[in-house]
Amino acid sequence: MTTWLDVPDDHLFGMDNLPYGVFSTADDPTRRVGVRIGDLVLDAGAVAAIGRDAGLVGEGPDLATAWQTPSLNAFLSLGRPAWTVAREWLTEILGDDVHRGGVSPHLHHLADVVLHLPIEVADYVDFYASEDHASNVGQIFRPDNAALPPNWKHLPIGYHGRAGTVVVSGTDVVRPTGQRKGPQDAAPVFGPSIRLDIEAELGYVVGGATELGSRVSVDEAADHLFGVVILNDWSARDIQAWEYVPLGPFLGKSFATSVSAWVTPLEALTAARVPLPGQSDPEVLPYLRGDAFGLDVHVEVSLDGTVVSRPEHAGMYWSPAQMLAHLTVNGASLRDGDLFGSGTISGPTRDTRGSLLELTWNGTEPLTLADGTTRGFLEDGDTVTMTAWAPGPDGSRIGLGDVTGTIRPAR
Known part of the structure; x- marks a missing residue:
C-alpha cells in the first residue's frame, strides 16, 4: 500500500502495519491513542474528531471518542467489525493525498512523544x-x-x-x-x-x-x-x-x-x-x-x-x-x-x-x-x-x- 508520507517502502512500520499505541507529548500530556506510520505517530482521535464534528462521518463506530481515551480498552470494546472499519479508514487517510491538509497537523515525530502502556490490563x-x-x-x-x-x-x-x-x-x-x-x-x-x-x-x-x-x-x-x-x-x-x-x-x-x-x-x-x-x-x-x-x-x-x-x-x-x-x-x-x-x-x-x-x-x-x-x-x-x-x-x-x-x- 502507498502513502503520501515520506516513508520508505521497506520500513518496518509502513502502511501494511499501522500498529496502535498510547502516547502523550510535552505540549499535551493527555494520554490518547496513536497509530505509528514510519517514524511518525498519528493522533488518531484528533483526526477522527474532525470528520465527526463536521458531520462527514455517517453510521458507524465512534472512533474519535474511543481513541481520545488513555488506553485502547474503549476501542477494544467495539469489536472486530469496528477494528476492520478503523483500519480501512486509516489506510484511506494515510494513503490518499487529498487528506494531507487535515492529517498533517496531527502527526508527531516519534522522538517527540512519550509512549505508555497501551492497554489497561484486565486479566x-x-x-x-x-x-x-x-x-x-x-x-x-x-x-x-x-x-x-x-x-x-x-x-x-x-x-x-x-x-x-x-x-x-x-x-x-x-x-x-x-x-x-x-x-x-x-x-x-x-x-x-x-x-x-x-x-x-x-x-x-x-x-x-x-x-x-x-x-x-x-x-x-x-x-x-x-x-x-x-x-x-x-x-x-x-x-x-x-x-x-x-x-x-x-x-x-x-x-x-x-x-x-x-x-x-x-x-x-x-x-x-x-x-x-x-x-x-x-x-x-x-x-x-x-x-x-x-x-x-x-x-x-x-x-x-x-x-x-x-x-x-x-x-x-x-x-x-x-x-x-x-x-x-x-x-x-x-x-x-x-x-x-x-x-x-x-x-x-x-x-x-x-x-x-x-x-x-x-x-x-x-x-x-x-x-x-x-x-x-x-x-x-x-x-x-x-x-x-x-x-x-x-x-x-x-x-x-x-x-x-x-x-x-x-x-
Whole structure:
C-alpha cells in the first residue's frame, strides 16, 4: 500500500502495519491513542474528531471518542467489525493525498512523544506453548522423568498472573525479593533473587467481552484476538522453584511483565499465518480443533547489546486461537483488555532458546557477552531488549517494535 508520507517502502512500520499505541507529548500530556506510520505517530482521535464534528462521518463506530481515551480498552470494546472499519479508514487517510491538509497537523515525530502502556490490563494469563521449552525445562528439573508432563500435548497449560504488574517497554525492573531454598540449604532463606531470568514471548491482546458461562471456539477466536505485543515474562527461578509445587508460579513471576508499546493488529499479520507443527499424536479434543493458525514471527533477544538468542514463534505447538478457546472452555468470561502470553518461545537449537535458564542450562554453561563478561542469570544493571518482525505482503516485513528493561537492585 502507498502513502503520501515520506516513508520508505521497506520500513518496518509502513502502511501494511499501522500498529496502535498510547502516547502523550510535552505540549499535551493527555494520554490518547496513536497509530505509528514510519517514524511518525498519528493522533488518531484528533483526526477522527474532525470528520465527526463536521458531520462527514455517517453510521458507524465512534472512533474519535474511543481513541481520545488513555488506553485502547474503549476501542477494544467495539469489536472486530469496528477494528476492520478503523483500519480501512486509516489506510484511506494515510494513503490518499487529498487528506494531507487535515492529517498533517496531527502527526508527531516519534522522538517527540512519550509512549505508555497501551492497554489497561484486565486479566493476564501466561501459557506454556513451546514443546522445546517445556522439554528443556523438564530435562533440567526432572532429569530422571519424562521431559513433558503427561497432560502437555492434550491441553494448553497456563497460569493466571498479576495484571497490575504488566509494564510498558522502558520501565526498570527491581530485582525481586522472596524465599528461596537451594539444594544445600537446610531451611529456606529470605533475600533478593540470585537467579533472575527472562522469557521471550508474544502477548495477545483481547477485545470483545463475553458473558460469564459462555465459550469462545477456536474458529471464533479471531473475532477476539485484536493484536500482538512482544512480551518479556521476567522470572525469579529460585523463588519460583521453592514456591511452585504444588500450585504453580506466584511471586517468582508476579513482580513484573514487560510488553512492547505498540500493538500490532492481527489483520497486519495475515501473511505471517502458518500451519501448526502438527497435533496428530495424540489428536486434540474437538473443542481445540478448527482454524488453529500459527504465526511466523522472528524474535531477537539482546543482553547488554549482545544478541544471545533468535527464537522462532512458528515452531510453537499450541496456537493463540487454541489458547483462547481453552481459556474460556470452562465458561470463564473475556474482558476488554485481557492479555495472555504464549509462554517462552524456544527452538531445538541453543541459539533459539528464549530463556537464560535454557541458554545457560540452569547456569552451568554461562554466556559470554561482547565485553568479555559472562552470565548465568541477570545481574543488576543488565539491560534486556527483545525485538521481533513478521513477513508482510509482497515480501515486506512487519515490525512488532521492541520491549526493553533494565534490572535495578533489590529494595
